[in-house]
Amino acid sequence: MIDAHTxxxxxxxxxxxxxEEAIRILKNGIADGVKTFILTPHIRxxxxWNKIDAIKQAFVTLKKECAERELGIExxxxxxxxxxxxxPHKIDSNPLITINEKHVLVELPFLQLPIYTEHVLFKxxxxxxTPIIAHPERYMYLKGKSEIIRQWVENGVMLQINTGSLIGLYGMQAKRTAKKLLKEGLVHLIGSDVHSDKKKDYGFSRGVGIIKKIAGHEMTHKILVSYPWEVIRAKS
Ligand SMILES: [Fe+2]
Incomplete structure (x- = not known):
């Protein structure tokens, strides 16, 4: 399985x-069935933005470490x-920070939807x-705003929900919204949004279990296989 947000x-x-903590988190993920990890450090x-060279260097170092330890992951x-x-302009000068230069995980503010959101997504x-909206179920202002979200998706935007939302880590509202998005067929990717090794239970397989129950066979296959594949194998 592919964890699209870590x-x-x-x-x-x-x-x-x-x-060492990074390796412990990766091992927790591996134990929970994850084979491919998309590393998505915050750029806020x-x-x-000035840390991008350091991010790239940290990536090369971690990749080498995983190869030496033969973790068998991507x-x-x-x-x-x-x-x-x-x-959109910043990405021009830092294309390597997008996933294969074709997709970008976009975080929205937690309090209010910025008025320039549509414009940025369109650009x-x-x-x-392709913008991938990170955990839309966690933005309370999007509660009950299916029509806005559906419009984004129809225009080509992808949505990533957190497995933690499905298992109740962020409260009832996020859980309800995540399930609703799944039922409406608006979800493309799942991610743990893991930040530490504190919880041994990575939570991924439990989230996947819920997806299998409520999204239906075809949609589950798209979320677990087709869409992530489309993202990680995209070529410019
Ligand atoms: Fe995150």
Whole structure:
């Protein structure tokens, strides 16, 4: 299985604090059935954009470490980028921070939907970069706004929900919204959004179990196989 949203890359954001914690998180994921990890450190401000070289270096180092330990997994570099009006422009000068230069995981603010959201999503799509909205079920202002979300998806935007939302880690509202999005066929990818090794239970397989129960066979296959494959094998 493919975990599309993780904070495992050490020392570059609020995720893993060192190499050993990163390895422990990866092992928790492997035990829970994950074979491919998309590494998506936060990029939230100008200081984070200036860390991109450090992020790339940390990626090369972790990949080498995993190969030496023969973990048998695939690591793919991406980022979870907070939406800003100049995001499409910033990606031009940092194309390697997108997943295979074709997809970008976009975080929205938790309090309010920015007025420039549509414009930014549209500009990314026009560039041939597909925005993946990170955990839409966690933004309370999107509660009951299926029509906005459906419009995004019809325009080509992808949605990633957190397995933790399905198992209740973020409360009832996020759980309800995640299930509703699944039932409506609006989900493309799942991610753990893991930040540490504190919970031994990675939570991925339990989330997948819920998806299998409520999304139906065809949709489950798309979420677990087809869409992630489309993202990680995309070529410019
Ligand atoms: Fe995240």
């Amino acid at each position: 904070h495992i890359l050490p020392t570059v954001d609020d995720g893993a604090s060192d190499k 401000n100008d200081a984070d 690591l793919i570099l991406g980022a979870e980028i907070s939406i800003t009006p100049d995001l 990314l799509l026009v560039k041939g970069v």
